[in-house]
Amino acid sequence: MLRHTTKETLIALALVTPFVAIYGLVFVYPTIKMFLLSFTDAPLIGPGEYVGVENYTRLTSDRRFDTAFWNTAYFVLLSVIPGTFAALGIALGVERLGGRLQSLVLALFFLPYILPVSVVYLIWDWTLNFQFGIAMHVFDLLGIQRVPIFKSTAWFMPAVALVTIWWTSGFSVLLFLSGLRAIPKEIYEAAALDNASRWTTFRRVTWPLLWPVTALVLTIGLIAQLKIFDQVYLFSTGGRPNDNMVMVYYIFQRAFQSDQGGRAAAIAVVLFAIVMIVSVLNFQLMRLSRGRA
Incomplete structure (x- = not known):
């Protein structure tokens, strides 16, 4: 028995060791180095002098950091909750379809998710560009004044x-569809026997049973959108990037444009802490609200 247990332990260690080694090399080691770098005045490449918490205290009076923080929070508010409900609505609609039509509609909604961000940028630039965008020609036909959407701070x-909701909702739709298909049909049949309306069935049956999937979609969305960079960087081209600053964009500016690796690392550590805290709080709040329900 002891030999058998020892053999299983050795096999388990042999299987786990490659993953642990790669995880430590790719994630743990760079994270520790980033944390240590945030206490120095080092450039992007090369050593620097130890400056303590100076890089962190500077952030309290850094106007661009404030802009990046609040723009990131604003973007999360605009994209995460609306994107979750949009994906839920699409999933409920797709679930009512059947056969090849369901597969076709699902493929159409999932197609944007597999596109690279450069293609997404080109599609929406062709659509909303102030000079030649398709939407602007529609505005002309309707007598509406053109709006420079990507050069206006308000828009x-x-x-x-x-754009982000359109681009990323396909994955959330798949998660919600999986959750809907996991709900036993007998529950809906019992609700129908009780003459429950569609809204009552959704509120009393579908929504509570979909709550774990909803929490997962919200958590994934929070983590992803707190780290937004690609869309903002591309759509800010030729516009006012400092007004549209987000956290990762500011890290990029400090590190690659200003060659301030220490200050960029401090901002990255703050963002890492925000992502961890928000994710844990969101998960705990979802679990508490589910328990009360």
């Missing part, structure tokens, strides 16, 4: 949030 974040 930029809502437009990028809309």
Whole structure:
């Protein structure tokens, strides 16, 4: 028995060791180095002098950091909750379809998710560009004044949030469909025997049973959108990037444009802490609200 247990332990260690080694090399080691770098005045490449918490205290009076923080929070508010409900609505609609039509509609909604961000940028630039965008020609036909969406501070974040929802909702739709298909049909049959309306069935049956999937979709969305960079960077081209600054964009500026690796690392550590805290709080709040329900 002891030899058998020892053999299983050795096999388990042999299987786990490659993953642990790669995880430590790719994630744990760079994270520790980033944390240590945040206490120095080092450039992007090369050593620097130890400066303590100076890089962190500077952030309290850094106007661009404030702009990046609040723009990131604003974008998360515009994209995560609306995107979750949009994906839920699409999943409920697709679930009512059948056969090849369901597969076709699902493929159409999932197609944007597999596109690279450069293609997404080109599609929406052709659509919303102030000079030659398709939407602007529609505005002309309707007698509506053209709006420079991606060069306007007021319109930029809502437009990028809309693009992001269109781009990423396909994956959330798949998660919700999986949750819907896991609900036993007998529960709906019992609700029908009780003459429950569609809204009552959704509120009393579908929504509570979909709550774990909803929590997962919200958590994934929070983590992803807190780290937004690609869309903002591309759509800010030729516009006002400092007004549209988000956290990762600011890290990019400090590290690659200003060659301030220490200060960029400090911002990255703050963002890492925000992502961890928000994710844990979101998960705990979801679990508490589910328990009360």
